[in-house]
Amino acid sequence: MYQQDQKQVVIRRADRPGDLGWVVMAHGEAYDQQFGWNTDFEVLVATIVADYGTKHDPAREAGWIAEVNGRRVGCVFLVAGDRPEVAKLRILLVTPEGRGLRLGTHLVEKCITFAREAGYEQVTLWTNDVLTTARKIYRSFGFTLADEERHHSYGHALVGQNWTLDLRTGATDSDS
Template sequence: MIELRHLGPGDVDWLVERHAQDYARDEGFDASFGRLVREILEAFEADHDPARERAFIAWEDGQRLGSVFCVADGAPDTAKLRLFLLVPEARGKGLGKRLLAACTGFARDVGYRRMVLWTHESHRAACALYAATGWELVRSEATVSFGIPVVEQSWELDLSPCQ
């Protein structure tokens, strides 16, 4: 059975390693990506508000399978989705949907009215999941990041209660 846990011992190093390894292999990202992931995680550990920010780490049989984070994004009503990751062997089993639902559900439950995220067009499965769950693509821009040409995307989700 897959369990969703908060950030615990060893998770930061695992997340940095998996992000760096998977994105270097799959996308060709350079080492600056792993450094960015570490900075994000260290800031989260040092300064997150547990009442409004949360990590979701998926575990099964003693193995980590993925993650997603809900963090504040400056404005009191806006959350940011970060560090959405599934290891390759966990893909195609509905875990991405479950992680995304847990993250957006948490954001809604603690009072955020909007959620944003930043990703790359090449993450086709994740982008398809965002589109299928009500996220709106609000910006798409070609640039160079992590040592390669990419198309960065910004997405938003309205978390307001249905009228």
């Protein structure tokens, strides 16, 4: 917990009733308002959250909620990847109400710290090129663009990107 601009900011585990439902709703609303994405995106987020909620391993996977003055304004999850040494950073979001407080940076830092402590060697993530602020955060931690591919999803033509952070040689904290 910390104070910033007369606001009480807390980043905590996503373990309270309503947290998982809020993550789905907040993503659906925020991405519709900002990018005009349809409910296909909300379904993707719901699937990620449902998988996490029903079968996550607390020693290897975690989710966090950012709150400002007791209201949820952000989230991120770290889940196991396809290989035991690889984790995936998923569904980073900071709502307009929480922006400008460096919450995205703090949430990604929580993921990377947890990934190191859980023994992962690499963290990967998938995003889209229109998410410029998130990509700046990822870059600041040492993530590098592995590949990208055009796709049509959520009602739009997009460019999906895969990013990778090697924890054996990656940055230990944010440069920003």
